[in-house]
Amino acid sequence: METPISKDKSTHPASLPPLWAEAGGGSSSSSPSFGGGRGEAFAINACKLCAPLGASVAFKGIRGSVPIIHGGQGCATYIRRYLISHYKEPVDIASSNFSEEATIFGGGANCHTAIGNVIKQYHPEFIGITTTCLSETIGDDVKFYIQKYKELSEDENLPHFVNASTPSYQGSHIDGFHEAVLAIVKSMAEAGERGEHINIFPGFVSPEDLRQLKTILEDFGIDYIMVPDFSETLDNPIWDAYKRIPDGGTPIERITKCGSACASIELGTIINKGSLSGRVKNTSNLTTAGEYLQEKFGVENCRMPFPTGVSSCDAFFETLSRVSGKPIPMKYTKERGRLIDSYVDGHKYAFGKRAVVYGEEDFVVAMSAFLNEIGIVVALAATGGESFKLEEEVKKYCPENPDSITVKNGWDYELIHEWCNENKPDILIGNSKAYYIARELGVPIVRCGFPIHDRIGGQRIKHLGYTGTQELFDRIVNELIGFKQDHSAVGYKYM
């Protein structure tokens, strides 16, 4: 990815805005001053994280991988802490530990030392290096550093290196995630005779979701390459002895075959389009891994929302059946039948209830589509992401009364909070960070998505497939039933 900053800086002084005037905002924002949901110069309790976090998660999904964050020590430590609190797993991410000298003279030496030390301690097969606001702004060329390391090293078994450009001031953690996936595929995919295998790009879902997707693909009998696959690396069983690098992850050799797959399935419809917000020039050509493979190797790219809800699951299963030429296994027909049966059992408790859905854009689209099909009104669909595509996508997948849905881009939790105080929703659905809002309103919150910091098991929440939908449906409806029961004058024994 190009980093236009150093170039642009020298050509720009004449057009600098007057110091205290309002700086120009995002062109597509309705409130022009600083872009974002507030149209203001700040966020309060941001509903997004920075790009290196997402990239680190994606890199964790490659076998034998150790991510390095090329920046200050704090970036790696904060991100590790944030991820550990969700996954409840050791999450080793190295840092190149910038000092003042590195900031002034360039981070090459630090990058070199970091790579060397990671190799010495971890013997990784793969090193994924993500950049930060700091290293991007001083113009560090990580690709060059890697090249130089390879040249200077006498080690014949060097790990595979991939670097992702993820300045924290561009987009959110989701954009960082997809940038890393793209970088992985770009660096490894090779042309070859068209095979029967498919690529699956699952997006930033839970380890349990990844396991669910793998089971589905295996039940179909489809040979697949999943990038990334952190189903094990971020949710390991107990260990007899400490593992410096956890088991699991997509094998590098498999990724080379991405170029010869018969199709790619890319989950999520917005993916990385949020990273354009707040850029100086909105011209850079954003590509996703699926788009890249289609363009470069002619691999058909099938893009669809996360398979949550009957309609989205149907689309997913039909696509799998079509690209593989195999029938949908009976197991899933039954799961689907059971899910619809439960929809019927629970429909009255769900109907007309007003929900707030928030979080990452593709998560919000999928969850809204699901709620829409069970009769829950998506009163507010909000995200901290800024692709400005959310409204279109949410409404596309919510055929029941799409115009009743309020969709908000670039929002933070305090905006959601204010909205909730005015509009009194019945339930909040999303990650654990809005708990304080639900608590104040006295309404239930169904925790799903990322992060879940105040409960155990965030890594094991299933959102995808008919059974993932089933679990969500049961939890949501039972929360609504329970709320009514808790607030009833008599503690009744039947629904």
Place this chain on the structure above:
Amino acid sequence: MNEILKERQNQVVTKGKDDVAIACGKASLAGSVSQRACVFCGSRVVLYPIADALHLIHGPVGCAAYTWDIRGSLSSGPQLHRLSFTTDLKEKEVVFGGEPKLYQALISLIDQYKPQAAFVYGTCIVGVIGDDMEAVCRRVSKEKGIDVIPVMSEGFNGTKKDGYKLACDALSNLIGTDNETEVPEHSINILGDFNLAGELWMLADYYRRMGVNMVACMTGDGRINDVRKAHKAQLNVVQCSGSMVYLAKDMKEKYNIPFMKVSYFGIEDMSDALYEVARYFKSDEMMEKARQLVKEEISKLIPALQQYRKDLEGKKAAIYVGGAFKAISLVKALRLLGMQTVVVGSQTGNLDDYNLLKDLCDEGTIIVDDSNPNELSEFVKQTGANLFIGGVKERPIAYKLGLGFCDHNHERKEALAGYDGMLNFAKEVHASVCSPVWKFMRGPTPTLPKVEGERSLSKSPRRGDLKTASSPILLPKKSEFGE
């Protein structure tokens, strides 16, 4: 020990084996997955509990998002510190400068929240693009009539300790700005307590019972106006020496206020903290009250501890915490429970702390500065520890290895200081070490075949292999297929 990077070997010593002084206070080694954070983190955690100030983080979204409501610091009044304010810098500001955005953010937020003061934290990027934060803060301060204090805490500009120092400087700027208010005789400041789980309230109550008045706590349940008059106190009582000793020294120099280092963890150190204050004020009455208090508390506590001690006697513990002073107290507190410390380390200890630790610990104890997951896991394995005491990042290491764990971090929900805290500590250690779940981790796992297929998968990526490799236990039954 080949597990330790060569450059780090002098940061690990074993008592009775190595005679050299431990190296500490060094910058973390690139690529070593240090458990430390950065300068910004140091400033942020120290100032965070000041509940009626606006804490605005000038930078891209991450630094604010990762520190939102991160500490369990309670406030008896305003809760402004629990909101996460950021200028959420984008590429545009990185290129054209973030000053206008910072100015606007400050003006709007001060109008909206009416804080007593504002702290503005500079992050890495601000140092690089050269925003003149000080000028913006000065201007806003003039326009809004409150103190707007820039904290130039660029992450790359040193270690977490340097961040502590910057936070102390920020506090130092406020101290002495209220000369009107008079404080009673026998007044102290409590430095370095952050009121995690209400610990400060407990401590303030102990001192109150002795007849000691608290002027300001820095920074637990902190208020700007208390900080302003902190120079009126006669004594600074400093806990968590790592973060607050700078301020104590500064106040000694500027206002001639002496300070003493104390710890509130464990019976011995807690009691000493009370006696030392009574001794300082040279009041027999106060000393008598302190003795009475300690007697009362201990006579309740000791019998209550017995049931835990009975089960914990002889168990071994590993400690890895932020500050070494805390580690010292923990070693003693563990002894009270009959437990032996076999590994002890900290992120930011200094030579004095480590020498104290060395004197205190038994032969064979491993003492370590600025450790990492690899080393820590190796140490607990070597020493056969049953319990690990640490923070969020150490927890999964302990759990994966089948060790009990006690959260001694900034987000804990149980008060561990004081006498009540000692009982909570015993309960938590007991609950973790004596849980029956560990037996499943150490026992054999006969029904689960080892997953060896992963590597062979790459060589022969055939469908059949894929199945056996990825789900050796739950192979789908053929009959369930629609084929």
